[in-house]
Structure formats: C-alpha cells, structure tokens
Amino acid sequence: MANQLPLLQKCPTGIVGFDDITSGGLPYGRPTLLAGHAGTGKTLFSLEFILHGIEKYNEPGIFVSFEETPEDIATNVASIGFDLAHHQAENRLRVLHIELDANELIEAGDYDLDGLFLRLGAAIEATGARRIALDAVENLFSAFSDLRILRAEFRRLLKWLKQKGITAVITTERGTHSITRHGLEEYIADCVISLDQRIEDQLATRRLRVVKYRGSAHGDDEYPFVLGDNGFAVMPLTSAGLDHDVSMERISTGIESLDEMLAGGIYRGSSVLVSGTSGTGKSSVAAHMIDAACRRGERSLYFALEESPRQIMRNMSSIGFDLNRWVQAGLLQFHAARPTSGGLESHLTTLITLAEEFSPQVVIIDPVTAFNTGADMEQAKSLLIRAVDYFKVRNMTALFTSLTLGGEAAESTSVAISSLIDVWLLLRNLENAGERTRGLYVCKARGIAHSHRIREFLLTAEGVQLVDVMLDDNGQILTGSARLARLKQLDNETSSLYTEVARNHRISDVK
Amino acid sequence: MNESDIPHFEEKKDGSNWVLRLYIAGQTPKSLAAISNLHRICDEHRETKFHIEVIDLLEKPQLAEGDKIIAIPTLVRKLPEPIRKVIGDLSDTEKTLVGLQLKPKSS
The missing domain is CATH 3.40.50.300 (P-loop containing nucleotide triphosphate hydrolases)
Structure with a gap:
C-alpha cells in the first residue's frame, strides 16, 4: 500500500459481508445515508456499526434514536449478544433518545437546533466518540413545520460532524419517489445505501444496494442480507473468499x-x-x-x-x-x-x-x-x-x-x-x-x-x-444380468479366480 | 460569557402561579430577541404572575436533557401543568400566546 496513491480511508462496520462489498467499510470521518422502508433493518445496521466499532475497532460511539426508547434498543440487541449497559458503564457508548412530539411544539419565530448540537457535543466529548448513528431522522423533519430551517440545520449538522472527523450513519425512511422522504440524499454526497424488503413466496427477502459511494469501488449488485441470530449479515459474492477454515473430519x-x-x-x-x-x-x-x-x-x-x-x-x-x-x-x-x-x-x-x-x-x-x-x-x-x-x-x-x-x-x-x-x-x-x-x-x-x-x-x-462390475474376456463392462451370468460362469469355472479378481479390485481402489 | 450578561427579570417567587423557563445558547441575536419578546409579552399580561428562569445551555449543557431541548430558543411552561413548549425567538406574539395558552386560540 505504501507506493500507492492515498485511498479514501475506510471505516469498517464489522457487519458480516458488508465490508467486503465496499472494500473496507464506510467512508471514514464522513456521513453515510442508509435509506429503507420500515422493518428493513436500518436500526440494526446502525446499531451494529456503533457496537462493532466499540468492541472490534476501539472506537467509542453514540447512538441517537429519534424513535425507539433506549430500553427497546437494549432489548433488541441483547438477543444478538450485545450488552449495551456494559459499554455505557465503561463510558464508551451513549444512547440518546431524542423525543419528538409535534403536538407539543409551537413555532413562534426563528430558531435553530443548537439544543441538539449541544447534547450531541456533550456526549461526543464525554465518550471520545469516533462514530455516531442518527436513527430515524425523518422524525426530526416531521416534528418541525419550518422545513427551510430544518434543511439548513441538517446541512449544518453534517458539516459539524465532518469537521469533527466522526463517521456517521444516518438512517431514514424511504420516499415514494426519491430515495428518502425528505430528499436527504441531496445533502449526503459521500455514501448512500438502500435497504429493501420484498415478499416472495410468503418469505421476506431483504436486499442491500450501495446506491453511491464517492471515491470508492463498490459492488453494484443487490446483495441479499439476513437479520439472523448473529445480527445483520450481507451475502456478497466474495465474502467467503478462499480463506475459510477447512475441516479434516x-x-x-x-x-x-x-x-x-x-x-x-x-x-x-x-x-x-x-x-x-x-x-x-x-x-x-x-x-x-x-x-x-x-x-x-x-x-x-x-x-x-x-x-x-x-x-x-x-x-x-x-x-x-x-x-x-x-x-x-x-x-x-x-x-x-x-x-x-x-x-x-x-x-x-x-x-x-x-x-x-x-x-x-x-x-x-x-x-x-x-x-x-x-x-x-x-x-x-x-x-x-x-x-x-x-x-x-x-x-x-x-x-x-x-x-x-x-x-x-x-x-x-x-x-x-x-x-x-x-x-x-x-x-x-x-x-x-x-x-x-x-x-x-x-x-x-x-x-x-x-x-x-x-x-x-x-x-x-x-x-x-x-x-x-465384471469384465468379460474382451474387457467390456458387464452389468445387470450379464454381470450375474458372468459371475455364475466364473463361479462355476474357478471360484478362486473371482476371489482374486475381487481382491485386485480392492487393492486398486485403495490406491 | 457569564450569568450577569444575561438580562434578568424581576423574579416573583412568592405567589407566582406561572413558571416559565427560557433556554438559550449564548447571546445570539435570536436569544436576545427571545428574551426581549418574552419581557414584552409578560408586561402585557400583568394580571398573571410569572416566575421566569433563563438558562444558557452553553454554560449548563447538562440541563438540555431534562426538558429534552432540541431547538434554541425554547420556552417551556413548567407551571401550570401540563408542560408546554414554544420554540423560536417569540417574534410571533400570536403564536407565543397560543403556545403558552395565555389567550384562547379563537380570539
């Protein structure tokens, strides 16, 4: 790698198969947009990104949920073997639940989202976070009515995270006509991933596609993925490679x-x-x-x-x-x-x-x-x-x-x-x-x-x-009744000869 | 910046039946506008006793979690219950009053 041009630095997600199809993971220090319909595994992907970061890559992280409560999140990942409380106690993880209730909020004049920035900033500082996940940001957009302010603030948030060099995964609901409901893909130029779920044969099949990834090669295919006992797993063409363990059994x-x-x-x-x-x-x-x-x-x-x-x-x-x-x-x-x-x-x-x-x-x-x-x-x-x-x-x-x-x-x-x-x-x-x-x-x-x-x-x-099989005098294969006939013939002639032939066969089999 | 830079209202702890809390983050034009607009609105409603706190989150960021502050400025009506929130610099008096329920929506 030393005599190559500097490549875009990658941030491994630790998600099975995903880092293979993106040649190493997400763009380091940059935001990635993850779009998909409800139930496609967006939350799990972003959670695993944060948790693998902590457990495998020594990068503390912050999980910001605009939807689920921290209790729900902890329960969801406990089944796939993550212990959120442990990481939180070690001050390597923060789970922030940003509650938004549009009914509560009356907008009377100009505002910004400094409150959110301050809360994120405090959490980043306290943990030394290198990764952040913002889950279900569409809720942020639907809680406020002034979209002009929201768009400007969202753009400012991305810039702010980029300046801090934090790798971010931002998940949002898919739109009907565009990738995301609020056109957020316009703001995230670096990497956009789409998750999809279809029902075929009464079986849900999930697929992942890298819609764009600036400055990096990536697979163009739709990759099937599963949400299994071990979490999120993408099935790329090459994930197994040729370096799997082999059994001698x-x-x-x-x-x-x-x-x-x-x-x-x-x-x-x-x-x-x-x-x-x-x-x-x-x-x-x-x-x-x-x-x-x-x-x-x-x-x-x-x-x-x-x-x-x-x-x-x-x-x-x-x-x-x-x-x-x-x-x-x-x-x-x-x-x-x-x-x-x-x-x-x-x-x-x-x-x-x-x-x-x-x-x-x-x-x-x-x-x-x-x-x-x-x-x-x-x-x-x-x-x-x-x-x-x-x-x-x-x-x-x-x-x-x-x-x-x-x-x-x-x-x-x-x-x-x-x-x-x-x-x-x-x-x-x-x-x-x-x-x-x-x-x-x-x-x-x-x-x-x-x-x-x-x-x-x-x-x-x-x-x-x-x-x-038996062979006749000309070396032709004899099977079925011809074999039986030959066997009988041989048996009648010299039973010892057959035994020898059979032994020879067995010897050559072992070779 | 320190606390003394923020204009303070006269606090009427005894007998005040309204508790309002205004969250700002530094002395930005929006924050200052919110403070003066709030001052004006309270002056116009002298029949109600207000207890007002101004909290600068740049100084006490930990307080943002308690009232789940996202937008700045945010005015929180702590009392009378239920809690209500008005966000923005309060330049829209009508909406501020609706938000605080200081005046019936119909009027």
Missing part, C-alpha cells in the same frame, strides 16, 4: 461402499455434486446422506426444486427410507419451491435465511440445474458460487444434484459449477446386452485418494448398493 455419505470408494467418506463442509441423466438415482444418494446425518443427530435442510416433499418422501420410502420420521424429529426440514417462482437472488436469500434459522449440518439442493430455467447462466453461476461459499464458511456439507440432459456429455454440468465442487459423483446409464443399468464413479474428490472404478449402482428396497 470425514463424514459418511450413508452408502458404505461409496465411503469405501472415497477412502473413508467426504470431508465435513465440502460440496458434493451428484450428476446424471434422468432417473439415475441422484435423489437416492441425497436421501442416504440425509439419513446418515439424521442418524448422527445432525440437522438437514432439503431444498426441493422439482418435486414436492411428500413425493420425495414417498419415493424414498420405496428404497427403504422413512424420511418423515426425521421431519417429525425436527432433524429434517424441506423447502419446496419452483425455480420460476421469483428470482435467483430470492432463492439464494431464502436458502440462506432458512439455513441461518435452522443451522443444518447438511444441505441438499435438488436439482441445482433447475436454476437454469428462465435465468441466464452467469447469474445462475454467481448464485451457486455464493451458495457454495456460504455453506463452506458455515462448515455445512452441501449436496447438489445436477440433471444431465440426454444429448450432453456426461461430464458437462449445465450450470458449470463443477470447478467449485469438491466431490463429484457421476451417475450414468449403462446399456449392455439389451439391458439398461446404472453405473457410478467418482469423477473427482479433492484431497481424497478415491477409487477410479466404475461401480454398478443398484437401487434396492434397502437403499443404494454399489457392486463391482
């Missing part, structure tokens, strides 16, 4: 023979892709994984994009899975949605919101290729990168099924996410001697010495079974 796929092929199972928190043409048994692999997770007492989230939960449970009961009992036990949660119902972002937000609420250890997205319907590929890919990143950071093991269409090469996944995936299982139809059977092989498995053999994939009443 192996977990079972639920299919014993597949675990063998993977030399002991998959790493916890890895992303698994199961691809194959229609009817190759992708969902069955998912069912195994869920069943194994639930047996370990872990929670699973099943994001079903093609079939209804009831249909999935019925189908899985035919291969011996009673998924309903895991639903009853609260260990399995289904969310079914048509990919066409709402945008990709809303699906991602839904997914993340559900994952935040449920904290599953295993997440299934079945099928991930459903996102291609009516959406452009780049967007679908960016969505999946975010999803994969999100699961990795949370150490959630994710399984994506991918439908390969008839004409496509088996190794192509139409969403082109295979490069992000840690373990790729390929299911394919094998046609042999007038019979169609299924084969499975491990296409890749990062960090795992996996088997390169193709196995016959059998769906039985007790679930999936993988069996070694």
Whole structure:
C-alpha cells in the first residue's frame, strides 16, 4: 500500500459481508445515508456499526434514536449478544433518545437546533466518540413545520460532524419517489445505501444496494442480507473468499461402499455434486446422506426444486427410507419451491435465511440445474458460487444434484459449477446386452485418494448398493444380468479366480 | 460569557402561579430577541404572575436533557401543568400566546 496513491480511508462496520462489498467499510470521518422502508433493518445496521466499532475497532460511539426508547434498543440487541449497559458503564457508548412530539411544539419565530448540537457535543466529548448513528431522522423533519430551517440545520449538522472527523450513519425512511422522504440524499454526497424488503413466496427477502459511494469501488449488485441470530449479515459474492477454515473430519455419505470408494467418506463442509441423466438415482444418494446425518443427530435442510416433499418422501420410502420420521424429529426440514417462482437472488436469500434459522449440518439442493430455467447462466453461476461459499464458511456439507440432459456429455454440468465442487459423483446409464443399468464413479474428490472404478449402482428396497462390475474376456463392462451370468460362469469355472479378481479390485481402489 | 450578561427579570417567587423557563445558547441575536419578546409579552399580561428562569445551555449543557431541548430558543411552561413548549425567538406574539395558552386560540 505504501507506493500507492492515498485511498479514501475506510471505516469498517464489522457487519458480516458488508465490508467486503465496499472494500473496507464506510467512508471514514464522513456521513453515510442508509435509506429503507420500515422493518428493513436500518436500526440494526446502525446499531451494529456503533457496537462493532466499540468492541472490534476501539472506537467509542453514540447512538441517537429519534424513535425507539433506549430500553427497546437494549432489548433488541441483547438477543444478538450485545450488552449495551456494559459499554455505557465503561463510558464508551451513549444512547440518546431524542423525543419528538409535534403536538407539543409551537413555532413562534426563528430558531435553530443548537439544543441538539449541544447534547450531541456533550456526549461526543464525554465518550471520545469516533462514530455516531442518527436513527430515524425523518422524525426530526416531521416534528418541525419550518422545513427551510430544518434543511439548513441538517446541512449544518453534517458539516459539524465532518469537521469533527466522526463517521456517521444516518438512517431514514424511504420516499415514494426519491430515495428518502425528505430528499436527504441531496445533502449526503459521500455514501448512500438502500435497504429493501420484498415478499416472495410468503418469505421476506431483504436486499442491500450501495446506491453511491464517492471515491470508492463498490459492488453494484443487490446483495441479499439476513437479520439472523448473529445480527445483520450481507451475502456478497466474495465474502467467503478462499480463506475459510477447512475441516479434516470425514463424514459418511450413508452408502458404505461409496465411503469405501472415497477412502473413508467426504470431508465435513465440502460440496458434493451428484450428476446424471434422468432417473439415475441422484435423489437416492441425497436421501442416504440425509439419513446418515439424521442418524448422527445432525440437522438437514432439503431444498426441493422439482418435486414436492411428500413425493420425495414417498419415493424414498420405496428404497427403504422413512424420511418423515426425521421431519417429525425436527432433524429434517424441506423447502419446496419452483425455480420460476421469483428470482435467483430470492432463492439464494431464502436458502440462506432458512439455513441461518435452522443451522443444518447438511444441505441438499435438488436439482441445482433447475436454476437454469428462465435465468441466464452467469447469474445462475454467481448464485451457486455464493451458495457454495456460504455453506463452506458455515462448515455445512452441501449436496447438489445436477440433471444431465440426454444429448450432453456426461461430464458437462449445465450450470458449470463443477470447478467449485469438491466431490463429484457421476451417475450414468449403462446399456449392455439389451439391458439398461446404472453405473457410478467418482469423477473427482479433492484431497481424497478415491477409487477410479466404475461401480454398478443398484437401487434396492434397502437403499443404494454399489457392486463391482465384471469384465468379460474382451474387457467390456458387464452389468445387470450379464454381470450375474458372468459371475455364475466364473463361479462355476474357478471360484478362486473371482476371489482374486475381487481382491485386485480392492487393492486398486485403495490406491 | 457569564450569568450577569444575561438580562434578568424581576423574579416573583412568592405567589407566582406561572413558571416559565427560557433556554438559550449564548447571546445570539435570536436569544436576545427571545428574551426581549418574552419581557414584552409578560408586561402585557400583568394580571398573571410569572416566575421566569433563563438558562444558557452553553454554560449548563447538562440541563438540555431534562426538558429534552432540541431547538434554541425554547420556552417551556413548567407551571401550570401540563408542560408546554414554544420554540423560536417569540417574534410571533400570536403564536407565543397560543403556545403558552395565555389567550384562547379563537380570539
């Protein structure tokens, strides 16, 4: 950084994901406007900005509320683990409640807002505040009738805070035709952020957008965010980056023979892709994984994009899975949605919101290729990168099924996410001697010495079974009844030979 | 600036049934106008006994919290209850009187 031009200094908010999309946070020592409708999380954002400042960046702060009482504020943030009273006792935080009652005030002549300035000034001086949040300033504007004075005073307030070098977050209600109801964006030139909430599929999805940020690069997208147990969290494309912790713990796929092929199972928190043409048994692999997770007492989230939960449970009961009992036990949660119902972002937000609420250890997205319907590929890919990143950071093991269409090469996944995936299982139809059977092989498995053999994939009443395929005298794969016939033939000829072949297979599997 | 710079009114503690408190911040033109306008209005209503305090918040900023002062000048009618507030330099006599309820709104 030393030989670069001086960049705009940034003030980290400490809010998950936000500092990534703004390359470091808010403009230091300058005011930022945060606009949004009621209930979009403005207060929480500004509170977290102040509280993280105190706890993480050693910057005392002042929270000025033009709406909520200090008691309400303390209660609201206690649930996400902040102790306001403690910081107030340490004189690193002040919560000022500016009560405004328009009915009380009669305006009889010229005035200014020196009273407010004095109160803020005293609090800033007492705490040595470097940050300030002014929450719900629209109430200030509606309490006074002389807007000419208010505008002039608001401008003076911003200038005053800037002179003091205090980083400010000013929140206000969104206007119908402009970003804010009172056109405050005209006064704040440095940084404007907009928060939005939409209801899609009876689920509230929230998004954040950096409307402007003078002198700084920022993401132009609308970023989904959640108000979860850990507070405000923005989901940027790059938040996970590539520096997340990785687990060494192996977990079972639920299919014993597949675990063998993977030399002991998959790493916890890895992303698994199961691809194959229609009817190759992708969902069955998912069912195994869920069943194994639930047996370990872990929670699973099943994001079903093609079939209804009831249909999935019925189908899985035919291969011996009673998924309903895991639903009853609260260990399995289904969310079914048509990919066409709402945008990709809303699906991602839904997914993340559900994952935040449920904290599953295993997440299934079945099928991930459903996102291609009516959406452009780049967007679908960016969505999946975010999803994969999100699961990795949370150490959630994710399984994506991918439908390969008839004409496509088996190794192509139409969403082109295979490069992000840690373990790729390929299911394919094998046609042999007038019979169609299924084969499975491990296409890749990062960090795992996996088997390169193709196995016959059998769906039985007790679930999936993988069996070694047989080869005929010409080295052709024999599956299904041809395999059984060959097995019998070999058995009849020399039973010892088969044993040897099988042993050889096992030896090569380990390599 | 010290307290003596601020013009004082004659205080009638005994028997005064009205308590008014005027908040100012330094001797700005607005503050001085508010003081003289208040003086004039009280003179015009000799039938009512006023007890008036002028509080300069530059000297006692901690007092701003108590009456939740935002605008300067602010005139607070402490008594008779309920509390009423009039903001501004009180140049609009009509509104000042309405605010203090010294004169019925209709007239």
